[in-house]
Amino acid sequence: MRLRLPQERPAAPPTGYKIAYPVLSHDGTRAGFTGVSLGGGSPYGVLDDARCAYGRRHRSPARFCDCGFHCLHSPAEALGLTCTGAHRRAVLLEVTVLGAYIRYERGLRYARQRVRTVRVGPCGCGRTAIRLSDAGWGRPGWWTAAADCGGCGAGLGRPSVTFAEFAERAGSVTVVTEPGVRDAAPASVTELMAEAALLQARLDWFQGRLARVEGWGN
Ligand SMILES: [Zn+2]
Ligand SMILES: [Zn+2]
Structure with missing residues (x-):
């Protein structure tokens, strides 16, 4: 007997939350994101399809493989992932889950995704970010961007983009900032x-x- 997962037919596509790093192509024409764990090697666009992270030829998500896009139901839980030192500089994405998905207790694994909102935390110095600057690392063809107050990253002569420039190069996405803790009068x-x-x-x-x-x- 083959067990089947219960089928869902939601009236509207589900919304989810995840953390990621904003990335810009080396030639500066395109912007996207990379994941923080599985599949972190291949950048994805604002609207993109999941590909098997292991290079296997099958559709994501599949029950026999753990590849595909992942998201959590709660933004607080997604933000909690940035507590680990390695992900402190990641941004929070609000996404619309499209196509087939597999539901888990805390989130979904799915085939197609649209990034709606990018929530950028404060600069490493504690001030509110006003742009995204080269974080000092990346992947072949892509540099990773991180929140910058305008003095810490761009001030060092590193490449940077305004939120509007990032949004335009990424496609259609909204960028919002979290207030810093050192912006006191x-x-x-x-x-x-x-x-x-x-x-x-x-x-x-x-x-x-x-x-x-x-x-x-x-
Ligand atoms: Zn796979
Ligand atoms: Zn700063």
């Missing part, structure tokens, strides 16, 4: 004066200690 005069008073107090204490040490030396 400049310190007020009161805060600066409080800081100066604190520094003065510490300096007085330090000079007092120094005087005592000098006293012992004599």
Whole structure:
């Protein structure tokens, strides 16, 4: 007896979430993404079909192979994957799942995908990103891009693109940014004066200690 998976006929294509790295082609004309695990070697476009990551000639997804696009149901769970050190600089994608899919408890594995939204986290320095810059690594023909505040990556002379340029080269996709944690307003005069008073107090204490040490030396 051959067991069959239950068939689903959703009224609208399912939405899912995953993490990926934005990539730009070496000649700068195309933009896409690479996955963080299985299939991470081959970039995919905004609208793309899954190919077997093992080079086997069959349609993805297949029950006998674990290839195909993957996504999770919850954006929080997808973002949780960036906690691992290796994926800290990945972006969060919101995708529409097209074609055949296999449902799992936490997500789907499927045949065809459209990337709707790219959610870019803060720059490595903690400021809100304003562009995507060369992360310093890539794959043959593609450089990987990461969130950049405009001073950390592009400031070093590395290639970079604005979000609008990335979206245009990728096709049709929306790029949104997560606010950084270091974008606080400049310190007020009161805060600066409080800081100066604190520094003065510490300096007085330090000079007092120094005087005592000098006293012992004599
Ligand atoms: Zn396969
Ligand atoms: Zn920065």
